[in-house]
Amino acid sequence: MTSVIGFAFLAACHSDNSMDTLVPHSDLTQGVMDVYSLVFWWTLFLFVLVQGGLIYIVMRFRSKGDHSAVPEQVHGNPTMEMGWTVAPVFILMSFAIPTVQFIFKTQAPAAADAVKVNALGKQWWFEFTYPDLGVVTGNEMHVPVGKEVSVRLQSDNVIHSFWVPQLMGKRDMIPGKVNTIKFTANKIGLFLGQCAEYCGDSHALMKFRVFVDSPEDFDKWVATQKSDAVVENAEVKATGEALFATNCASCHQIRGTAAAGMIGPDLTHVGSRSTIAAGLLDNNPESLKRWLSDPQEVKLGAKMILNKKLTDQEIKSLSDYLLSLK
Numbered sequence: 659m660t661s662v663i664g665f666a667f668l669a670a671c672h673s674d675n676s677m678d679t680l681v682p683h684s685d686l687t688q689g690v691m692d693v694y695s696l697v698f699w700w701t702l703f704l705f706v707l708v709q710g711g712l713i714y715i716v717m718r719f720r721s722k723g724d725h726s727a728v729p730e731q732v733h734g735n736p737t738m739e740m741g742w743t744v745a746p747v748f749i750l751m752s753f754a755i756p757t758v759q760f761i762f763k764t765q766a767p768a769a770a771d772a773v774k775v776n777a778l779g780k781q782w783w784f785e786f787t788y789p790d791l792g793v794v795t796g797n798e799m800h801v802p803v804g805k806e807v808s809v810r811l812q813s814d815n816v817i818h819s820f821w822v823p824q825l826m827g828k829r830d831m832i833p834g835k836v837n838t839i840k841f842t843a844n845k846i847g848l849f850l851g852q853c854a855e856y857c858g859d860s861h862a863l864m865k866f867r868v869f870v871d872s873p874e875d876f877d878k879w880v881a882t883q884k885s886d887a888v889v890e891n892a893e894v895k896a897t898g899e900a901l902f903a904t905n906c907a908s909c910h911q912i913r914g915t916a917a918a919g920m921i922g923p924d925l926t927h928v929g930s931r932s933t934i935a936a937g938l939l940d941n942n943p944e945s946l947k948r949w950l951s952d953p954q955e956v957k958l959g960a961k962m963i964l965n966k967k968l969t970d971q972e973i974k975s976l977s978d979y980l981l982s983l984k
């Protein structure tokens with residue numbers, strides 16, 4: 659009973675941006691849902707059939723009155739035995755065949771014109787590179803609606819697992835191995851992702867976002883991301899670039915400036931992202947202040963090491979600079 663109430667509560671928690679696996683928004687998750695539904699309805703039907711039969715037999719054949727009489731003895735019934743052997747074979751085949759067909763479909767090579775994304779699992783964030791489009795970004799992936807996307811999953815450290823419940827099932831990112839996953843999103847919007855394989859201190863904080871854009875918005879996003887960083891305010895630019903060069907440039911890159919570090923996320927257009935620290939905090943001055951004051955306080959074990967403690971004024975200047983990198 660408790661579990662029934664629990665499920666009812668969970669069902670009530672559904673919202674459109676949630677990580678509810680029962681709300682498919684791509685061909686891949688829809689296919690999983692179809693197989694799941696088939697198994698669910700067969701299971702429910704068999705449960706009712708077996709429990710109904712059991713209740714009927716208990717009622718119909720229960721001992722009445724004379725407890726000493728021996729009931730009629732039956733030895734074997736070939737028709738029934740054939741029936742309960744053959745029927746389960748057909749029932750199992752009815753979901754084994756669609757399941758195997760769907761597995762093969764997911765393993766087929768991606769379409770030649772699919773949008774290609776290389777996703778690299780880091781501790782604890784995701785790097786997204788679009789090799790055909792010349793775009794590199796971190797933790798926020800954009801894809802066009804209605805178009806196949808093929809993601810190559812890799813890791814250069816430990817095993818992670820790439821998971822966007824409403825767009826794609828979990829698939830591992832394994833060092834020394836390339837896994838792929840392909841999907842076509844059918845709804846414009848924001849979809850939340852999460853690393854699904856324990857990978858160290860901040861595994862639970864290793865989130866990411868997938869934005870499904872209209873084709874026009876996606877093209878616009880690509881054009882912006884490809885270009886170098888532009889900061890309009892000359893003072894913000896000069897102060898920010900100098901602070902960044904001293905404190906951040908050995909790990910982070912900002913294309914169009916001298917900063918070319920390759921360890922942390924590429925920050926060329928960090929101001930255009932909705933979150934920082936792998937989807938943990940909204941991207942705004944308050945969050946940047948927290949992050950730049952003490953990254954480990956925000957994200958346990960974060961690999962970002964500050965050479966020296968930044969002053970409030972330095973944090974303010976850096977944050978103004980980073981947020982202007984649209």
Ligand code: CUA
Pocket residue numbers: 779780782817818819853854855856857858860861862864
């Ligand atoms: Cu990456 Cu868990």
